[in-house]
Amino acid sequence: MSQIVLSKGLRLPAEVVTQTIGILGRRGSGKTTTASVLVEELLRAKLPFVIIDPTDAWWGLKASKDGKDEGFPVTVLGGDHADEVLEETAGKIVADLVAEAAPPLVLSLSALSGAAQRRFVRDFCERLYEKNRTALHVVIDEADEFVPQRLFRDALAVFGAVDKLVRRGRKNGIGVTLISQRSAAINKDVLSQCEVLIAHRASHPTDIEPVLKWMEVHARSRTEEVHGSIAHLADGEAWVMSPEWLGVFARVQMNDRTTFNSSATPKPGVRLVEPKKLAKPDLAVLRARMRDSIERARANDPNALRTRIAELERAAAEKAPPPPPEVRTVEVPALPAADLAHLDKLADRLIVAQDRLAQAQQVVATELGNLSSRVLSLKTALQGAPRNGAPIPPARPPPAPRLVASRLGTRRERAAESEEAGELKKGQRVMVAALAGAGGSLDRQTLAVWSCMRQSGTFTDYLSNLHTRGLVEKGEDGREHLTEAGRASGISPWRPTPGEIVAAWKERHLKGGQGAMLDALMRFAGEGGLARPALAAEVEMAESGTFTDYLSFLRTSGLVEKRDGREALSRSVLG
Numbered sequence: 001m002s003q004i005v006l007s008k009g010l011r012l013p014a015e016v017v018t019q020t021i022g023i024l025g026r027r028g029s030g031k032t033t034t035a036s037v038l039v040e041e042l043l044r045a046k047l048p049f050v051i052i053d054p055t056d057a058w059w060g061l062k063a064s065k066d067g068k069d070e071g072f073p074v075t076v077l078g079g080d081h082a083d084e085v086l087e088e089t090a091g092k093i094v095a096d097l098v099a100e101a102a103p104p105l106v107l108s109l110s111a112l113s114g115a116a117q118r119r120f121v122r123d124f125c126e127r128l129y130e131k132n133r134t135a136l137h138v139v140i141d142e143a144d145e146f147v148p149q150r151l152f153r154d155a156l157a158v159f160g161a162v163d164k165l166v167r168r169g170r171k172n173g174i175g176v177t178l179i180s181q182r183s184a185a186i187n188k189d190v191l192s193q194c195e196v197l198i199a200h201r202a203s204h205p206t207d208i209e210p211v212l213k214w215m216e217v218h219a220r221s222r223t224e225e226v227h228g229s230i231a232h233l234a235d236g237e238a239w240v241m242s243p244e245w246l247g248v249f250a251r252v253q254m255n256d257r258t259t260f261n262s263s264a265t266p267k268p269g270v271r272l273v274e275p276k277k278l279a280k281p282d283l284a285v286l287r288a289r290m291r292d293s294i295e296r297a298r299a300n301d302p303n304a305l306r307t308r309i310a311e312l313e314r315a316a317a318e319k320a321p322p323p324p325p326e327v328r329t330v331e332v333p334a335l336p337a338a339d340l341a342h343l344d345k346l347a348d349r350l351i352v353a354q355d356r357l358a359q360a361q362q363v364v365a366t367e368l369g370n371l372s373s374r375v376l377s378l379k380t381a382l383q384g385a386p387r388n389g390a391p392i393p394p395a396r397p398p399p400a401p402r403l404v405a406s407r408l409g410t411r412r413e414r415a416a417e418s419e420e421a422g423e424l425k426k427g428q429r430v431m432v433a434a435l436a437g438a439g440g441s442l443d444r445q446t447l448a449v450w451s452c453m454r455q456s457g458t459f460t461d462y463l464s465n466l467h468t469r470g471l472v473e474k475g476e477d478g479r480e481h482l483t484e485a486g487r488a489s490g491i492s493p494w495r496p497t498p499g500e501i502v503a504a505w506k507e508r509h510l511k512g513g514q515g516a517m518l519d520a521l522m523r524f525a526g527e528g529g530l531a532r533p534a535l536a537a538e539v540e541m542a543e544s545g546t547f548t549d550y551l552s553f554l555r556t557s558g559l560v561e562k563r564d565g566r567e568a569l570s571r572s573v574l575g
Contacts, residue, residue, distance in 0.1 A: 002045035006037055007252040010240060012196075017047045017137045018175040019245065020166055022191050022214070024183045025200025026207065028265075030236035032057070034198055035139065035179050036257040042137060043072045048102035049137040052124070054117055054145055056080055056110035060262030060275070067275030071259045072104070075281040079108025081262075083283055084290070088116040091123025093290065099131035101289050103281075114145070118158040121146050125161035128174065135173045138165065143178035144185040151187075151533040153542060159187070160537030166193050183207040189531045189566075192217050196242040199226070201233040211239075219243045427451060428462045429491055432471060435482040437495030443479050445558040446572040450496055452504045454557050498522065498573050505559060513539060514550045518559065521569050529568025 004012040021038075025031035039061065042049050051058050056079040063071045077094065078086030086094075086107060098105060107124070109117045121140075128138070140146065146162045148155060166176050167190075178194065180186045184206035191197075191214060199211045208230055215223045219241055226239050229251070233239075236256070242248045260275050424432070434450040435442055444455060444463075453459040463480070466472040471486035496504070502522055506515040520538040524530050532551075536543040541550075551567065554560040561570040 004038065004041040004045065005255065006034065006041070006240075007254050010248070010250065010252050012246070014045055014047060016175065016196075017042065017049075017135050018170050018173055019196060020170070020175060020194045021177040021196045021198065022194035023177060023179045023198045023200075024186075024202065024207075024211065025181060025238070026202055026204075027181050028235065029181075029200035029202070029233070030238065030254060031179060031181065031198075031200045032141075032263050033236060033257050033261075034200070034238060034254045035141070035177065036061070036259060036261075037255050038177065039139060040072070040258055043074070043104060047137065048104065048135065049139060050098050050105040050107065051139040052121060052141065052146075053079070053106055053108045054110065054142045055263070056108045057141065057263035058106045059108065059278075060260035061106065062278040063260035063275030064277075065258055065260060067260050067273060068277065070277045070279040073279040073281040074104045074106055075283070075286055076106045076108055078112075079106075079110050081278070082108065083281060084287070086111075088112050088120050089123075091120040092127040095124045095127035096131060097286075097289055098136065099128060099133070101285075102134060102136055103286060115154060118146065118155060122158040122161045125158075125165045129161070129165055129169060129172060132172050132174055135175075137175045137177065138169075139177045139179065141179045142181075144180045144182045144187075147178070147187040147190045149185055149187050151543065153544075156533070156537060156542065159533065160540070163187075163190050163534060163537055166190050183210040186210065187531075187533075188213050189534050195245040196240070196248075199230060199239045199241070200237070201230065201235075203231045215241070219249060222249055424489075424491075425462065427453065427458065428466055430494070431462060431466065432482065432486055432489060432491045433494035434496070435472065435480065436487065436491065436493035440482040440487070441475070441479050443572075445570075447480055449501060449558045449570070449572040452501075452508055454509075495575070498525070498569065498575065501559075501573050505557075509557070511550070513541060513546065514554060517550060517554060518569070521560065521567065525569055525574065528564060529566035531566050535567050 002014055004014065004016050006012065023031050023035050036058075039049060039051065039058075043061075059076050059079060059081040061072050061074045062076070062081070063069070075083050077084050086109070094105075094107065097103075107120075109120060112120065125138075128136075140162065143162075146155075146158050147166075148159070151159055165174060166178070169176060178186065178191065183202060184204075188210060191210060194214070197211070197214050197218075202208050202211065208227065211230065212223055212227060215226065222241075226241075230239065233251075234253070236254045238252060238254060240248055240250050240252055264272065266272050430451045431447060434447060438446075438450075442450070447463075448455045448459050451459065453462075463472065466486075467474070469485075470483055471489060473481055473483050475481045499522070502515075502518045506518065510518070516539045517535065520535060521529055529535075530538060533543060535551075536547055539547075541547040551560065558570055558572050560567055562568075
């Protein structure tokens with residue numbers, strides 16, 4: 001199989017078509033030339049690709065370097081040299097075409113506004129990820145426009161679509177090349193997924209930093225070497241780094257392109273010469289396939305379906321018989337107005353009486369609960385005290401009267417009866433089992449997380465009761481320790497896995513969005529979690545409002561923590 005030749009000493013295997021590449025460098029450093037050489041090699045190897053071109057800089061592939069002869073028969077949609085026009089709403093249609101036929105395409109978006117470009121790229125990437133199942137390489141020029149470091153609301157959707165293509169596209173046969181001259185502006189979480197980084201000249205510290213950040217993940221030992229030389233690279237010279245996939249770490253001079261440089265900057269007093277010949281692609285097949293895709297899209301378009309339904313309803317209405325005469329219902333009161341007014345007053349008085357009764361029941365229930373607590377405390381203090389040399393047998397206090405209408409009183413009575421019988425509640429048994437499973441000691445937060453409880457209310461009551469029973473004690477290190485009595489309680493040790501912890505919290509406490517956040521962080525636990533914008537995109541939520549509330553709940557519950565600038569499963573969950 002053909003190899004991809006980028007320089008005299010650098011050859012990439014054809015499998016690069018499904019890999020992820022980052023090409024960075026300041027303007028004029030040679031990054032566009034390197035990307036063009038890569039695409040020319042893909043064309044020679046007959047490997048399919050599509051280029052997302054926001055600036056109309058790639059049509060030059062259709063002409064030779066000097067412009068006197070034809071180049072490659074690449075189809076250009078949109079821009080000043082278009083073979084066919086490109087509508088901003090055609091993202092999904094073009095993606096269907098690419099997934100079915102995989103022709104070499106340049107999608108020139110220069111005529112679209114920034115917002116329209118983002119909508120097109122979002123639709124294209126989402127549909128391509130859904131439909132594509134063959135080897136395909138997607139080149140995204142000016143990638144920082146679609147996966148920026150700083151995310152605003154109108155960029156969330158396109159960020160999520162491109163991020164998914166980069167992170168997961170390979171399983172569907174999709175490789176991606178990200179090109180940017182604004183290294184500081186491209187999202188570092190997305191860039192970190194690249195298997196190959198090609199770094200051209202960069203002089204400003206903010207543009208050098210992304211390269212060093214990438215190296216911290218992939219090639220930390222060579223950081224100083226690159227840091228000291230990257231600002232002094234010649235035009236077309238670059239550091240090519242792929243220590244994991246290719247085992248390559250080299251400083252090379254890239255080959256020059258063989259096609260027309262349609263991205264060249266005009267020099268003062270020099271007029272750019274247009275190529276005399278442009279290669280012509282076979283548009284007949286392309287147009288036929290596009291026509292089929294458009295017809296399928298129209299057939300499934302909800303707006304078109306609604307229009308057709310409205311037409312059918314109008315036609316049916318014209319043929320329908322006249323409606324039957326209107327039947328009016330007149331309500332007649334069953335009781336005179338005076339009797340109804342008297343009943344209303346009686347109902348109001350009944351409601352007031354019911355409220356007063358409920359308040360009285362609450363007061364009685366509270367007092368009974370306090371009395372029960374005092375009796376239990378006195379019993380504990382008196383147990384074991386000598387009387388004429390003999391221990392006092394434990395006395396069972398008379399049962400308190402039950403209030404059927406008071407949930408508080410019933411709950412306190414059940415707690416008192418359970419404690420008198422020496423029984424542990426299920427949650428307390430889980431706490432003892434967790435401490436045993438951890439070797440006898442856990443910090444308070446981890447104990448709460450493993451027990452599927454928040455650090456307040458019931459958890460505090462349960463822990464206090466375990467202290468009183470002598471099963472658990474708080475050590476000088478601030479951690480909770482299992483006592484000898486606790487170890488001898490006969491409760492089997494239990495050490496939950498992260499998956500078991502997440503599943504338990506989702507079942508007992510979490511809403512759907514909160515559970516989706518934990519699931520996403522579980523998937524990326526091996527990568528150290530997700531940046532906040534990436535997490536929002538992963539669960540398809542705006543980075544504000546409900547998203548912030550959900551994330552705050554997960555943090556205060558001890559399930560999520562901030563680590564190295566990312567949202568990640570807490571150490572309590574990961575164990």
